[in-house]
Amino acid sequence: MELETLKSIWQEQDTPPVSATSREELLALLQKQSGGPIARMRRNLRKEVILMVVSYGFCILFYLLAFNGEMSGVAWLFVGLFAFFYVYYYRKNLLLKKMQCVSCEVRSNLAGQLKTLQKYLRFYFWSSTLIVPVSLFVTFEITIHNRTTPVSSWVWMASLLFALTGGLTVAVYFLNRWYIHKLYGRHIRKLEELLREMDEV
Amino acid sequence: MHNQGLQDAFIGLVDTNRGILYKICRMYGATEPDRQDLFQEIVIQLWRSYPAFRGDSKFSTWLYRIALNTAISDLRKQRRHITTINPDSLPTQLQDIQYNSEKEEQLQSLYAAISRLTEVEKALTMLYLEDKSYVEMEEILGIPQNNLRVKMNRIKEKLRKMTKEAVYGVGNT
Numbered sequence: 579m580e581l582e583t584l585k586s587i588w589q590e591q592d593t594p595p596v597s598a599t600s601r602e603e604l605l606a607l608l609q610k611q612s613g614g615p616i617a618r619m620r621r622n623l624r625k626e627v628i629l630m631v632v633s634y635g636f637c638i639l640f641y642l643l644a645f646n647g648e649m650s651g652v653a654w655l656f657v658g659l660f661a662f663f664y665v666y667y668y669r670k671n672l673l674l675k676k677m678q679c680v681s682c683e684v685r686s687n688l689a690g691q692l693k694t695l696q697k698y699l700r701f702y703f704w705s706s707t708l709i710v711p712v713s714l715f716v717t718f719e720i721t722i723h724n725r726t727t728p729v730s731s732w733v734w735m736a737s738l739l740f741a742l743t744g745g746l747t748v749a750v751y752f753l754n755r756w757y758i759h760k761l762y763g764r765h766i767r768k769l770e771e772l773l774r775e776m777d778e779v
Numbered sequence: 780m781h782n783q784g785l786q787d788a789f790i791g792l793v794d795t796n797r798g799i800l801y802k803i804c805r806m807y808g809a810t811e812p813d814r815q816d817l818f819q820e821i822v823i824q825l826w827r828s829y830p831a832f833r834g835d836s837k838f839s840t841w842l843y844r845i846a847l848n849t850a851i852s853d854l855r856k857q858r859r860h861i862t863t864i865n866p867d868s869l870p871t872q873l874q875d876i877q878y879n880s881e882k883e884e885q886l887q888s889l890y891a892a893i894s895r896l897t898e899v900e901k902a903l904t905m906l907y908l909e910d911k912s913y914v915e916m917e918e919i920l921g922i923p924q925n926n927l928r929v930k931m932n933r934i935k936e937k938l939r940k941m942t943k944e945a946v947y948g949v950g951n952t
């Protein structure tokens with residue numbers, strides 16, 4: 579078929595409404611949440627934040643109030659971890675907000691999405707890997723807090739702690755790499771392909 | 780949060796441009812439920828961006844950007860639908876297949892050809908068929924005009940070939 583014929587067929591086609599959407603249905607649509615991948619990531623992040631605030635809030639209050647305040651040091655450790663997670667979620671949310679610009683040119687939106695997603699994943703990867711040794715050291719501190727133990731036991735416990743931390747950190751490093759690739763690998767490849775196709779002449 | 784007037788104006792604009800949205804959904808959605816999902820997502824994204832629309836670009840440019848951005852970067856897996864067909868309803872002879880009109884048949888082969896294009900090619904085809912100039916295409920897609928011209932020539936050739944194949948059969952070009 580000639581291209582001009584294709585054009586006129588295209589322009590003259592009947593365009594019935596998708597599922598015959600009425601005004602009321604359109605109004606109902608406006609109240610709905612987006613089902614896009616970035617919107618879902620932000621919703622999941624919000625759930626994680628709520629869970630973190632509740633669980634850490636409970637732990638902080640518990641160690642501050644129980645044991646006549648003798649374990650308040652542990653509560654401050656939790657405050658430290660809470661602050662770490664606060665920064666972590668704040669940065670993640672900031673990156674997710676920047677990830678999409680639907681009203682921008684398609685190419686710049688895709689390029690921005692790819693760049694921000696890669697930054698997001700790097701941050702996610704290193705934070706979730708490094709939290710392992712930090713958590714282990716905090717747990718160790720909580721366990722031995724206010725306990726009088728002989729120096730010989732200290733050496734043994736410290737060696738065990740370092741071995742455990744090293745082993746677990748390496749394992750989590752590879753696990754995270756695999757997990758991130760599994761979750762986002764296809765998405766990143768697709769974005770790269772789209773951009774390559776847009777740029778090639 | 781949003782006043783009634785804003786909602787009414789928005790619904791009016793969606794209604795006026797329903798044709799464009801319908802065509803994009805038909806291009807990018809493999810099945811009817813996929814198209815409905817995409818339509819919903821585009822309307823949601825349009826509504827979210829609507830308060831920020833200041834008229835710096837033409838409304839149609841803004842609409843195409845949002846609709847195409849949503850369709851292209853919405854990388855959710857398309858649903859897999861198993862449709863059951865009654866064998867008795869299948870045509871026994873090719874001549875039994877009836878199209879409403881010759882135009883409908885041509886439109887079907889055009890959509891069939893478009894479905895074989897990549898996502899970027901589909902976007903270019905959509906804008907070409909809607910008679911958009913290269914300036915507007917660049918504003919929507921962000922691809923430089925000289926690059927667009929080269930791509931468009933390639934796509935035109937592909938479309939010509941594929942629609943010919945659909946009409947005259949593969950190999951009879």
